[in-house]
Each structure stands twice: as C-alpha cells, then as structure tokens.
Amino acid sequence: MSATAAMKSDPKKRAQIVVVGAGFAGLSAVKALAKTDADVTLIDRRNHHLFQPLLYQVATAALAPNQIASPIRSIVRRQRNTSVILEEALGIDREAREVILRDRAIPYDFLVLATGARHAYFGNDTWEDHAPGLKALEDANAIRENILLAFERAELAPSGPVRDQALTFVIVGGGPTGVELAGAIAELSKRALACDFRHTRCSDPHVILIEAGQRLLPSFSPKISLYALESLMKRGVDVRLGTPVSEIAEKRLAVGDETINADTIIWAAGVRASPVAEWLGSKKDRAGRAEVRDNLSIENAPEIFVIGDTASAASPDGKQVPGLAPAAKQQGAYVGEVIANRLAGKPAPPPFRYMDFGSLATIGRNDAVAEFGGVKLTGFLAWLFWCVIHIYFLIGFRNRILVTLDWMWSYVTLERGARLITESVGSEEGAPAAASRLMPIAAE
C-alpha cells in the first residue's frame, strides 16, 4: 500500500511530512509545503539555518556569526502547519516509516532527507585534526580565533622560524571555497590586521593556496581560472598548482619534497555526503551520496526523497546536479511540489531539471569572477554582482541590512568588525585552551 493510499483509507488522519535538515534544500521543501493540508515536521540538530556561501567571511572576521544565521523557528513561524524539532536524526526505520531520534521516533508518510555534507579527507581522517574544514559556524569561529591568535603569537615571538610559522596560512584546495578563503585571509592579514600590530609588517604574513590540479576553480572556464590565479598572486597569495598534499600533521604539511610549517592549515579540498544512503540501505555514488530517481525519490520508495548535497541526482540531459545552494533550493521546491500534488491528487510534475544560473566566486575587495550562460565577468563588475546576489539571497530582511552595512563599512575603512576571540587566554576560569594556543610552539 502506498503512502497516499494509506492516507486515503483514513481521511481523518492528516499526512505526516518529515523534513530532516534545515539547509537550503530542506528549508525550501518546507516552504513549498506551506499550503499543503498536512503536518510538516522539520528536524535539525542546530537551532539556526546557515547561509553557508558567506561562512568564509565569518572565518575571516568580516561578518559576525549571527549575521549569516537565522533561527529556524523564526523562519517558519508563520507557517502554521509546520513544527520544528531541535534534535539529531540518527537513522531511518523504513519498515515502521519512522525517523529515529535519540529517545523517540517521528512517524512519516513522506520523508525528505536534506542532511548535507561534511569535509572529506580522501581516507586520511587524521588530517582533520590538523587541517579543519569550513562547514558549520563552529568551524568558522575556530578558524577565526586561530588566525587572530596566530597574529598574537607572532607579535610576541622574535624573528625566526616560530614567528614565520605563526604567520603562515595554508589553504588546501583551489575550488571556490579555497579561492575565497585565500583572498580573504590575504586581505585580513596583510591589510586589516598587520597595521594593528607593532612588530608585524604587512609583508610578513605568508598565505599559501595549494591545489592538486593544474588550475584554480576547475568548474569555471580556463580563462576565469587564469584570472583568479593572477588576482590572487597580485594580492600576495602564494599559489601552488599541480601540488598534491602527501601528508598533514600538527602545524606541518608535506607537498612533494617540501615541508611547510604553518600554525594555520585549512581544508577546502572536498566534501563527503552525510550517511543518508547508509540509513536507507540505498545505492550511493563514490562521494557517498544517495542515488535518486528523476523525481528525486529513491528506488522502490516513492515516499522518500533525498535532496541537496547528500543526493546524487542528474538532470534529464544526464548532467549531474552540482552541490550548490541554487541547486539545493530548486530540489527542495521541486520535492515540495511533488508531495503537494500527490496529496491533492494532481498529476506529478515533469522530472527534476536543474536550472543553471551560473557560477560566482569572489577573490577579494573589488574582485570576483562570474560565469553564466556564455557570459564571463571578472573584476569589479563581477564583485558588485556577487554582492547584490548574496545580499538578495540572505535570509531575512534584517540580516540583509546588517550585512550590507558591514560590507560598506569594511569597504570604506578596510577594517574587520568581527574580530572576537571569545576565550580568555588566562587560566582563572580553568580553561587554558586559548592560553596554550598562544604559546609559541617550536617548529620541528
């Protein structure tokens, strides 16, 4: 008996739609279900939706965490058929049709899984401790505090390897995240920070961007890749192409025959899907993403949909749907329509087709690259375009105003407003964490 049939047999029972994950995909599915005569339950283990495309700005002290995060409850407040559960989904019981939480289970008639992705270290899981990635606000906070504390360490250290290591920042991975991080760290360290210190000059910080492939931004055209390379070099970033990383240890990284000592190593070289395919026992691709049919449901389960970064979907033309925010949103809206139509007895929409509106990546102040259709934009115009798009899509009117103001401020003054190290370096509170991070650690 199908989910729809089950419901029809008991007309008094409203359909239970459960959405797991309040990222772009999940939230957009929930919104598409606003008018449906069903109970929608949104489960997330965080209380906020995160505007991930700007996360690197939190990591580089340009924006404060709350400027790119909105409480999920506020976002769906006016959607009366929807309730929110702040808990972690631990698995799916397909027989019982339940999502398993820690101490209870949530029954579903329709299930939408949008649990996203984390970093992937290609089998070198120990690297994660030494080269954290950037996916959640905690990651961004930790990276920001690391960078700021590295400058404090350098200020205390005499010239020499300890000081050089503190002022060396390595980003692994030359995709959009890596390029944006490298550009932003170069700006932060060489402009906003250096002049606040007495013993650190603007030329001291050393920002290295490492890419295994032969060009940056491989998803863009080669011309754009070249532009990004030249732009980063102009900003003082030391870009190494065709340089696979062979080892990452504490504050140390091996590329080819060379060892680079750096207090700050950031991983931007790949992601791994959350374990939805394991939960479902369904087919997955090499990146661990659950393979879905052309309506984004999984094989033999028309009531279970997988969307966003944890889904492996293809458009009817055979093109793989990329792991980008616009794709996630489109999938969410599509699945909402599929479910709404099925509940209303309307015909199913045509197979999901990803609308590619182009790609964007920013390199720094006044500088970005954009590619849509055949049009390529670089430099200031692309940067303006990038600003407008990102402000437009930031959730909530309030965030838009605040972020716009912050950007305008940073632009005019070159200042970074969100340079908070929350931890104290003291031991009074019994928390020596930051203190030990301040200690110069001898290079081996």
Added chain:
Amino acid sequence: MSATAAMKSDPKKRAQIVVVGAGFAGLSAVKALAKTDADVTLIDRRNHHLFQPLLYQVATAALAPNQIASPIRSIVRRQRNTSVILEEALGIDREAREVILRDRAIPYDFLVLATGARHAYFGNDTWEDHAPGLKALEDANAIRENILLAFERAELAPSGPVRDQALTFVIVGGGPTGVELAGAIAELSKRALACDFRHTRCSDPHVILIEAGQRLLPSFSPKISLYALESLMKRGVDVRLGTPVSEIAEKRLAVGDETINADTIIWAAGVRASPVAEWLGSKKDRAGRAEVRDNLSIENAPEIFVIGDTASAASPDGKQVPGLAPAAKQQGAYVGEVIANRLAGKPAPPPFRYMDFGSLATIGRNDAVAEFGGVKLTGFLAWLFWCVIHIYFLIGFRNRILVTLDWMWSYVTLERGARLITESVGSEEGAPAAASRLMPIAAE
C-alpha cells in the same frame, strides 16, 4: 630613588608605563597617556574591550557579542606610543618593578592596575556552578544558550514539573543588573520566543527575581525602587523581596522554606575584586578591593595606581567611589594626568574627585529609571535617555550604528536577532554537551 628620579638619571631611557586591564578604567588611562613621551604597554587576557553595561542584552539575545566588543588593538591603533600584549598578568614583583606574565616579565616605571571584578558568592563558592554570573562574553553566551535550550526542552516535554522547571528563570539580586536581566528575560521569553513555539504559550514562562533586601535598586531612591517593582510586576516578573537565598544546587534554589526548581538560575547579587591587593600585599576592604590614597596610588608606592572595580577609593568628601563605568573612566583619565604631569615635571593635579552624573537602569522596552542630581525620570523618557547615553558611549562609530539599528529593529518587530545556539545538539562532532542539556532532567 623614585621612579621619576630613576628616569631622570638616564635621559635616553623612555619611561615604561604598564597598564593591566583594558576595561573602562584601563583604556581611559591609556588614552590619557597618548601624548606622553613614554612607552605604554597595555596587558589584557582578552583581545577585546567589552562594553559591560550592555552585556545583559547579549545574554538575552538582543545583541550579538561583537556588537558590544571592540578589538583592543584597533582601539589603540593610532596611539603610536602604545603596544598591546594579549596575556594574563599573574602577579607583581614590586622589588624588581615587573608585571609577571606566564613566561616572562614586563618592567615598569609606572604601573596602573585596572583588573576589575568577578562575581562574589559570599563564601558559597559551589553556587557558582549552578548560578553563573554575568561578567564576560562567555558568561553571556552561556546564559543565552541556556535560555534558548530551556525553551527547546519545554517544547519537547509534556506538561508537568519537567516542563515547568525548564520554563522557570530565576535571577538572584535586585540591583541594576538583576532588574535589567529580569525585565529582558521576561520580554524575551513572553514575547519574542513564545510565539515561535507550538506548544508553549506566552503565559508559560515564569521569571522570578529574588532580592534579599527590602527593595529593588537600593542605590536609587525608594520612589524609584517602587516604580521598578511595579514595572517588573506588570511585565509578569515574580519579584520576591526580603528573601535571602539559603542554598543553590543543580537546577534548584532554596529561599526560606520554599524550594524553587529552575533550569536557569542567574547570579547578579554581588562582585568580588580581582586579587590586586594580594599581588601588592597592600591593604584591602571587605570586598577585596585595594585601598588607594587620594591620588589613586597605593601606600608607599607612588608609582603604582589601582583604579576601577578593583580599587577602594573615596572622594575628598569621604564618599566611596562606586563601581560604575563613569567612575572607572574618570579614574583612568585622572591617573593618566597624574603620570603625565609627573613625567613632565608639572605639579600634581588635586586629589581625585568622582563626578556623579547620575544613575540609570532599564527595565524593558519603553521603560527605564534615571536619577541625576535631584531629578528623577521614569518610563519612556528615561528609556529614551538610557538609549541615547548607551549608544553614545559605545566604543566605535560602527558599533553605534549597528546597535542602533538592532534596537530599532527589535523595537518595531519585537524580534530578537541574536538567537544563536552555536553548539549542535548532535553527537557527530563528539560534542554531546548541548545534547545532554536538551534532555529533560527530572525534577528531584
């Protein structure tokens, strides 16, 4: 040989002035020394100056942490004779004239100690674990996350004692901090939050303000105290006067014969000075504050000054200088002048005299109390006055704009913008802290 004499004997050596603590007092001393021909070193264990009067707004999700904190390095960037050290001062070597840090010592000719105060539990130190106070950003972040998670717990719990306990918020201490916290938590819980939940009504949260004395705001006039009491009661705060706390344990508090079960207990009943008097081996008062002479230096050491919340000073009229931001700033400026004059060979300024510009406390939206000279203000006018004063004194033009906007936004929409729980409730990251805090804990 006095410090000045020592310098005069070696004209090439610039005087070394060390200021410990970058609160209102320390920072204002540093600023007053901007034009002095001396090296000024500012030591703090945090990288930011905190605008403490608005800390309760971070604790109640109205403002984000970075809106009331500025990087110390940015504040003194243009003051070329000043350098900043991010480390904790551990003591003073008066013989060697050095401030002791963890792995080195900073020599001084003049020393200004402005290390502030922490909470005092009147000998019941175990209470601190169960009823944290509000002094640093971490405290505010922890309290905010506690309040938000309590609402999440209540939403999951069935009616009964577990749910009631989650929605009970106790503030101990009826001074300005206690009153401001009680008003803000009532507003947050009964207005901004309650409508975001499906199973929690506006009348459910129970905010209790406990004061041992017979009236709120004892530093104000009785008429103002009465006004504050009535205002808080109108806002649904359960105020208990003449009610000393006899015991605080985990999520439980005893007052008289009554036991109150509450997930959130906040301490606002007293502060204790940082251990400057112990460092110096100097006289101290009952609150642990170092006793200073009429020029704010300590006995037998004209080169050592103690200012701010850690000093016990009296104006020439015998009145004790209160532990307020304006007093701290005035002391800092005064000590700067004393040192500058001494270095320049000018006569010393007259003894320090605290200029009392009045007291202010806010109760909530549209409502505050103010008292200056013989003038008493209450209600909307006092609140407007409070807003203007606080925005004016917020450090940095940028923070002023952002805070003003945030307040305007909250005022118009009743929303709270800074409702971040940074931690995930999941266990994936190996951090079950928030998860366990989400679990309903049975009332004993």
